[in-house]
Amino acid sequence: MRQAGRYLPEYRAVKERYGFFEMCRNPEAVTEVTLQPVRRFDLDAAILFSDIMVPLAAMGVEIDFAPGPVIARPVRTAADVARLRVPEAEEIAPFVAAAIPMVRAATHVPLIGFAGAPLTLAAYLVESGGTAEGFPGFRSWLHQQPGTAHALLDKLTEVTIRYLRTQITAGVHAVQLFDSWAGVHSAAVHARFGQPYAARALAGIGDLSVPRIYFATNAHHLLDQLADLPAEVIGVDWRAPLSAVRPALPGRTLQGNLDPAVLTAAPEVIAEQAREVLRHGIGGPHIFNLGHGIRPDVPPDRVSRLVDAVRSFDREPAAIPGGLR
Structure with a gap:
């Protein structure tokens, strides 16, 4: 985005x-x-x-x-x-x-x-x-x-x-x-x-x-x-989890789909919501992104926190208890 x-x-x-x-x-x-x-x-x-x-x-x-x-x-x-x-x-x-x-x-x-x-x-x-x-x-x-x-x-x-x-x-x-x-x-x-x-x-x-x-x-x-x-x-925009969308799009890389509104929240909320998107992205290729364009009221430090959360995520299914596969 x-x-x-x-x-x-x-x-x-x-x-x-x-x-x-x-x-x-x-x-x-x-x-x-x-x-x-x-x-x-x-x-x-x-x-x-x-x-x-x-x-x-x-x-x-x-x-x-x-x-x-x-x-x-x-x-x-x-x-x-x-x-x-x-x-x-x-x-x-x-x-x-x-x-x-x-x-x-x-x-x-x-x-x-x-x-x-x-x-x-x-x-x-x-x-x-x-x-x-x-x-x-x-x-x-x-x-x-x-x-x-x-x-x-x-x-x-x-x-x-x-x-x-x-x-x-x-x-x-x-x-x-x-x-x-x-x-x-x-x-x-x-x-x-x-x-x-x-x-x-x-x-x-x-x-x-x-x-x-x-x-x-x-x-x-x-x-x-x-x-x-x-x-x-x-x-994919933010309205549905990637795990729900993936079966309809076999063989495709999915891109998305954090709600841009999350970036106005506290850093710990941003990190958890990012991890939720990443968990739903497991099961096929995934490019993490926002689910639409970034809002003008987002503090830049929140974007830094989001990037850190994505970088630190372990995408191996075994690393996620009960994780989506």
Whole structure:
């Protein structure tokens, strides 16, 4: 999940010099913010600092952040979709491609790139940002204009493939596809408008031989569809234990899934909750992570305590009395 952000004083210092979107488009700022958590904590990887909305600017979308994404001109008609460009790969966020070698040169840990999944990007475009819980307007639009929806999702998928391929070519070691709002849809709607496009985006980078991670929030009713995605790793949010999810995702590495709210608790609570997640992760490959993005009210020392708890955990089942296997 997002490692940098407002919980770090060094991030806030950089933010004083730039607007958020300006910071995303400045390779030096991207490099600095990406490296801040790695310098401070004993982490196994760096996550590229950016935003899922960044590549949409090259499609002709006017974006601002206040603080969340605001789309100046929503995309809701066939004519709106027709106006969107499908830019060449080198036109899509070239500042991201420029920052990746800079980060690689400054740290020995692997670097993870990412993009937004087509269905989630479409939700923001149609609703002009995240204006209402559950995107009711977008969900209605999918039923009202399915042909236009598929045309939009088709363009977004192609741009996502090109953007991820650019990041991989520039040097990231793995990529993650964020489908932040997949879970607001029914299984039937997701099977029609979500899963096929996420699968196509992930398949579109399959020849580049980097691990692919897929993450959706509140999507436990979609596990059978996620199991069919061409991704080596499936991220899981905090709502269900990993041991309950693993049978539905055979052969996959699971990523997750500590509730970010835990990081505001006392250090001993953080350590015990981390161990609980790790116990449930036994039984297959597991990448410990938060179950969603880190909150801005988290004290940095709590993150240090979390890292220490994970580092000290003995994952051998024999070390856990009555442990999960």
